[in-house]
Amino acid sequence: GDQVEQSPSALSLHEGTGSALRCNFTTTMRAVQWFRKNSRGSLINLFYLASGTKENGRLKSAFDSKERYSTLHIRDAQLEDSGTYFCAAEAGYNQGKLIFGQGTKLSIKP
């Protein structure tokens, strides 16, 4: 079936540095969402993209439907960025059903 492969599964960064998370799709997706799971376990919306790039503060995301991937870039990481990040993609024919990646556990160290 349709799959979303998210990498890396875990990432450790020092405060002030940056990195990128990536999701590859096995099929053409209509849109992608990125979430962060907060300390209370709730999924916080970061981005919704149907194409192109979006930026919000220190976060930037890109989605290329044709090349079947999406990325989430974090710059100037802060301690509060720690958590588990998920991408979730929507196939065009699936009436909105999201297919989630496996998650990336991000740890920010002082």
Added chain:
Amino acid sequence: NSKVIQTPRYLVKGQGQKAKMRCIPEKGHPVVFWYQQNKNNEFKFLINFQNQEVLQQIDMTEKRFSAECPSNSPCSLEIQSSEAGDSALYLCASSPKDTQYFGPGTRLLVL
């Protein structure tokens, strides 16, 4: 971020018992989704509604679960006869059109 309300937050049931959870979507969101998240962070779509109508559901939901989204009442998801493998976090999400906004979930433990 999200105004989706889910109750109860925690639910403990014995095998064979019914387990019912509720979701109040954000006002103005006509589409509601239910997902199951297991302890390995794997998400499984269960069912979605547009207003009161089922759009799509998986086989498991059709056979062992009952779900509804009546007008002017919370949406609900009920497992008719709980199994140990149903222990998971059940997430409700609502959407105005595209973006899905998730509630905090109901954590079900089936003993």
